[in-house]
Amino acid sequence: MQTENTPPKLFDQVRERIRVKHYSIRTEKQYVQWIKRFILYHGKRYPQEMGVAEVEAFLTHLAVEGKVSASTQNQALSSLLFLYKEVLLIDLPWLNNVVRAKQPQRLPNVLTRTEVRAVLVRMSGVYGLMANLLYGTGMRLMECVRLRVKDVDFERGEILIRDGKGTKDRVTMLPESLKASLQAHLQQRRALFDDDTRLGKASVYLSDALERKYPNASTEWAWQYIFPSGSFSLDPRSGVERRHHIDEKLLQRAIKKAVQAGITKLAMPHTLRHSFATHLLDSGYDIRTVQELLGHKDVQTTMIYTHVLNKGGRGVRSPLDM
Incomplete structure (x- = not known):
């Protein structure tokens, strides 16, 4: 004892x-x-x-x-x-x-636009909306899962991603084609929040610093997770029973199922982020802009997608085809 x-x-x-x-x-x-x-x-x-x-x-x-x-x-x-x-x-x-293990330098797996459509068309409901957000915004899996109501600005057409990799905030676009679907989802989410409020279980996780700064925020609509869990669970640190965000494994499984049914490539949620970056560069967007949207600290990290674009003889046309 x-x-x-x-x-x-x-x-x-x-x-x-x-x-x-x-x-x-x-x-x-x-x-x-x-x-x-x-x-x-x-x-x-x-x-x-x-x-x-x-x-x-x-x-x-x-x-x-x-x-x-x-x-x-x-x-x-x-x-x-x-x-x-x-x-x-x-x-x-x-x-x-102590020497760290050297990680192999591999090109990211990227889907073509046709392959992305083949995957997304096989997804519907909440998982379909989340998968479309991953490709349409370049978010990481956990950044999407942890989105809160206040992070989406429909008028400005942008999403604020808080505490991304490296505890950095950044802004990415909200695709016009997803606004109606996301607003409809938020209406359903609000109804669930109202039900939780009546049960006295509308509290949501906040960091210790935020809880001290905003003592009432945990039960406010703006701080709720956009994609909530289907049930209540105990917070492993505080022991408080509340509704957490959706389990990311459920989205991973849904995407895997859609990939297996639609294309022959191996792909996962992060593949949609890779495809987002590559397709923007292929459309002529500046690499610095793509770097900011992805939240990369170093532009060299973003440069790897230029190698994907050049794959197949670095963009050079074979003399056999001339």
């Missing part, structure tokens, strides 16, 4: 530090999982007793025996870096010298 003088357990310290730094619940779960695996792999030894040899042995085990991808291996390393630097406050020079 923990008393006032007893220091919190290691994983409680990890969670507390993650929340102080305002990391997402997903990051919290992933970091705790990797730290647990690291400790168990080395026979439940205390992290303070281990060093570079143990970290490298664990990462090697993941790559060789676990056959994890480079991104997964780097995620495990990031978790251990967080443990030592942020939680244990141990400044170990060797941490900065």
Whole structure:
């Protein structure tokens, strides 16, 4: 039993530090999982007793025996870096010298306009609306799932994406062709919100900072998720029962089903974002504009879509066809 003088357990310290730094619940779960695996792999030894040899042995085990991808291996390393630097406050020079796995440089998978239409025409309802938004705005999957009512401006024809990758805000367009569908969806969403209000369960998740700044915002219409879950659930951090946003896995499955029925390529929700960028560049839009719409920090990241456009001999016509 923990008393006032007893220091919190290691994983409680990890969670507390993650929340102080305002990391997402997903990051919290992933970091705790990797730290647990690291400790168990080395026979439940205390992290303070281990060093570079143990970290490298664990990462090697993941790559060789676990056959994890480079991104997964780097995620495990990031978790251990967080443990030592942020939680244990141990400044170990060797941490900065641990080599991250090199991720393969691959061109993004992109659908043609015809293929996009073949996928979207096979989707309807909420999932169809969300899939159209992914392609029509260039949003990431979780950016779409987490949209709130106040983030859509129908008069200006734009969507404000808050806390995107890198905790950055940005603005993208609201496609004219989706305005009527989205407004109709919001009418149904308002009816659900009114029902939740009568039940006293209209509260929605807000970060600690926002809850302190706007104490009544969690039960206001403007802050509600546009695409809500079909049921109530317990917040894993606060324990409050409320309606969260829709589970992204449901949209992923719906898109996968439409892809399998419509085209032969492999595609996922993020493929629609890749297609959005490539089709804009193909239509002659400036790469800096596309960079801003995608929320890329570096234009070099956006430049990869120019390579997709040049695929097939870099746009050069074969002499056999001349």
